[in-house]
Amino acid sequence: AQSVSQHNHHVILSEAASLELGCNYSYGGTVNLFWYVQYPGQHLQLLLKYFSGDPLVKGIKGFEAEFIKSKFSFNLRKPSVQWSDTAEYFCAVILIGYSSASKIIFGSGTRLSIRP
Amino acid sequence: GAGVSQSPRYKVAKRGQDVALRCDPISGHVSLFWYQQALGQGPEFLTYFQNEAQLDKSGLPSDRFFAERPEGSVSTLKIQRTQQEDSAVYLCASSLAAGLDSGANVLTFGAGSRLTVL
Numbered sequence: 001a002q003s004v005s006q007h008n009h010h011v012i013l014s015e016a017a018s019l020e021l022g023c024n025y026s027y028g029g030t031v032n033l034f035w036y037v038q039y040p041g042q043h044l045q046l047l048l049k050y051f052s053g054d055p056l057v058k059g060i061k062g063f064e065a066e067f068i069k070s071k072f073s074f075n076l077r078k079p080s081v082q083w084s085d086t087a088e089y090f091c092a093v094i095l096i097g098y099s100s101a102s103k104i105i106f107g108s109g110t111r112l113s114i115r116p
Numbered sequence: 117g118a119g120v121s122q123s124p125r126y127k128v129a130k131r132g133q134d135v136a137l138r139c140d141p142i143s144g145h146v147s148l149f150w151y152q153q154a155l156g157q158g159p160e161f162l163t164y165f166q167n168e169a170q171l172d173k174s175g176l177p178s179d180r181f182f183a184e185r186p187e188g189s190v191s192t193l194k195i196q197r198t199q200q201e202d203s204a205v206y207l208c209a210s211s212l213a214a215g216l217d218s219g220a221n222v223l224t225f226g227a228g229s230r231l232t233v234l
Contacts, residue, residue: 006158043226043227044207045225090158103164104149104161109158
């Protein structure tokens with residue numbers, strides 16, 4: 001089955017630490033990739049997206065992600081986290097050319113807790 | 117409106133009751149999606165509308181789940197004879213154009229309707 005894997009379920013960091021959240025997908029074709037964030041009590045918001053072109057994409061709030069096709073990965077990074085980055089982060093993918101191309105498939109999420 | 121609006125925000129139902137969840141997408145948005153998010157999980161696709169046409173309902177878990185969007189704007193997700201396993205947050209999302217393959221076309225999510233079945 002086509003899927004998105006986020007191996008880190010809960011990550012705890014101190015402020016100013018660097019962040020990398022892993023995301024892998026299983027599909028041999030073309031993909032569109034996303035990271036969404038859900039702050040406590042708020043709705044899902046788009047952090048960044050990759051459709052084509054430069055595999056290093058920059059999003060809001062200093063986040064970036066790199067698409068590595070050979071590794072089927074789209075890891076999220078931030079050089080220095082802040083307490084306000086405490087949230088749930090979801091990696092998501094659209095499988096282009098697959099019958100489900102009309103929907104985004106989400107990973108199970110990574111909860112990020114930042115110690116002040 | 118400015119965003120995707122969902123109601124009710126919270127719903128408690130007794131097992132066996134029918135429930136209806138409403139979604140008001142952003143005005144003019146062609147595509148509308150319903151997702152189910154169980155506790156500790158990512159959103160799972162339920163169904164997709166392009167205007168009033170339901171183009172994909174492959175994610176609906178059983179025939180107790182039914183969705184409609186009769187005039188191509190407001191959508192209702194109905195769950196008949198609710199079961200405890202239906203407890204989840206139901207998310208609605210909309211996007212401006214048809215499909216999601218365009219780089220300019222992204223989903224805007226509502227806050228969700230949290231359903232608890234006792």
